[in-house]
Amino acid sequence: MxxxxxxxxxxxxxxxxxxxxxxxxxxxxxxxxxxxxxxxxxxxxxxxxxxxxxxxxxxxxxxxxxxxxxxxxxxxxxxxxxxxxxxxxxxxxxxxxxxxxxxxxxxxxxxxxxxxxxxxxxSRLGLTGKMKIDKTLLQAGDLNLALPSALSSPSRLLPQTFRGGYLTSSQIDGLTLHGGYVDRIAKRNSSDYEAMTVASPNGRFNGRATTSHMAFVGGDYALTPELTLKAHYLEVADLYEQGYLGALHRIPVGPGTLSTDLRAFFSDENGSADAGKVDNQHLSLQFAYGLGGHRWTLGHAHQGGDTATPYISGTELMGISEMTMSSDYLNARERMWQAIWDYDFAAAGVPGLTARLRYVRGDNIELAAFGVDDRKEREAQWEMGYVIQDGPLRGVGLRVRQSFYRNDFPAGAAFRDENQTRLMVTYNLPIW
Known part of the structure; x- marks a missing residue:
């Protein structure tokens, strides 16, 4: 651009x-x-x-x-x-x-x-004014959002942000309420704010259509120390609207901990539907078991309705396919499976060293813009990270991520067969 x-x-x-x-x-x-x-x-x-x-x-x-x-x-x-x-x-x-x-x-x-x-x-400069009354906080200006339907993307060189107002309140113990209104987005590789559009890889929607604003409300409630429930609603004016229900449950099982993660997104077009038809029900269920430094995860996501899952271009949706490297696994009618193994080497006496292996597979994919269905995609991913613990380089973080992605999509599709490598070196320097 x-x-x-x-x-x-x-x-x-x-x-x-x-x-x-x-x-x-x-x-x-x-x-x-x-x-x-x-x-x-x-x-x-x-x-x-x-x-x-x-x-x-x-x-x-x-x-x-x-x-x-x-x-x-x-x-x-x-x-x-x-x-x-x-x-x-x-x-x-x-x-x-x-x-x-x-x-x-x-x-x-x-x-x-x-x-x-x-x-x-x-470059850009983001300013955020804030006002606080007891446990209620109002922010206005440059915003970093972590909502189920709109996650400010952290996956490139600089963070992606929004412009608007955001209210959070935790006046009731265990309950956090969210509400906000944003009208512009600053993408992760841009100096400027611009109008928001819907992500449209593989021609899913009209990606040229813009919206005047996005409004959202929601709540997260820790019903018990083991169970958290979430309900959110987001409206992207004249493009789409999306409801979200989620539940996260953790319970000791044997010597480890079992986590159950349920997420459901329900999407329809909004107003004049400038992005085209939106009809999607995205349901996912994921189980994870942690023991010592190990964590094993198995998850499945199912796309219902006639279209893919919509989300704002430049952001990420907080589905279980979040942080994959080569595809979003949100195509129409897609059925996605994944298996993940994480290990924290601190359990083996090497603090700061972590590793991950991940395999993701999607099938039954419909690409309406290309007139094809029953397509498949798959991705094998590994990564390792290390934060130096001592010496003059203490706090320097090193991370390598690599994925191998293949599909049987027609020529011209957005997600291409690729081998992808990412190398990152980070350092956080406190000033005061």
Missing amino acids: PTRPLHAVFARSPLPHAVALCSVAMSLGAQAQGFIEDSHANLTLRNYYLDRDYQDDGAKSEAREWAQGFILKFQSGFTEGPLGFGLDATGLLGVKLDSSPDRSGTELLPVSPSSGRAADEY
């Missing part, structure tokens, strides 16, 4: 501006106890390499880029009194380390649609 010159967004980068904002906040805090006393700031460094090696006969044989991200966050405390006020600021900067027009498009960096060339750098 085309990007404005950096001077049109910030003078050079958002980092000096965020620092200046923190200085202003400190001067304000001198007049308001708690604003600064409870504040903190940190800088996260994220070095990210992503390589898609396509295994089909498509026009592009690979997408491979390397970039460095800087995430500077300031979070204030609240002014004293029954009604407290605060201010948060996030400065984001992404810098290209390696890319070229013939292999751009990993979504680590913005790309010009005319030349295919990735931007040398991109």
Whole structure:
């Protein structure tokens, strides 16, 4: 996508501006106890390499880029009194380390649609005002959402955020209420806010249709220490609406713990239905058993109705297929199975080292835009991560993820046969 010159967004980068904002906040805090006393700031460094090696006969044989991200966050405390006020600021900067027009498009960096060339750098500054009364918090401005139907994507160089207002309340013990209204999205590889659209891989919906806003309400209730129930509703004006019901139950079984995770999404078109027909019931059930450092997971998801599951482009849906690398497994009528093994090596005396093996398979897929059905896809994935525990590099995190994805989709489909590799080095530096 085309990007404005950096001077049109910030003078050079958002980092000096965020620092200046923190200085202003400190001067304000001198007049308001708690604003600064409870504040903190940190800088996260994220070095990210992503390589898609396509295994089909498509026009592009690979997408491979390397970039460095800087995430500077300031979070204030609240002014004293029954009604407290605060201010948060996030400065984001992404810098290209390696890319070229013939292999751009990993979504680590913005790309010009005319030349295919990735931007040398991109940046933005997010400001969030906040107001707190007892256990009720109102935020306005740049928002990071973690809703079942709208998860701010953390899976690239810089985080994806929304613009709007968000109210959370935990006045009743065990119950957290959510409500909000957002009108723009800042995607993970963009400097600007833009109108929201529905994700449309494989031509599922009209991905060009935009919405004026998204509104949501919901609640999470810990009925018992072992059982949490969730109910949420989201409306994306003139595109679609989506209800969500979920239940998470944990109980000791033998020497370990058994978790049962039930999630259900119910989606229909909304208003003028500019994205086209929406008719989907997404049901999933997942069991996980944890013992020592091991965790074994088995899950199944079933798509009912005539269309795929809708979600906002640039975000992620919190289904059980979340955090897969090469597909979303949300196609119309798809039946998805997955098996996961996680291991924390702290149980074996190596703290900071973790591993995962994952296999995902989907079948009975209908791709209406291509006039085909009964298609299949599968993905084998492994990853390892390590956070250095001692020495001068203490706190540096290293992670490698790799997947091998195959399907029998027709040529031109969004998800292509590929071998994908991601390498990440992260470091979080507390400033105060």
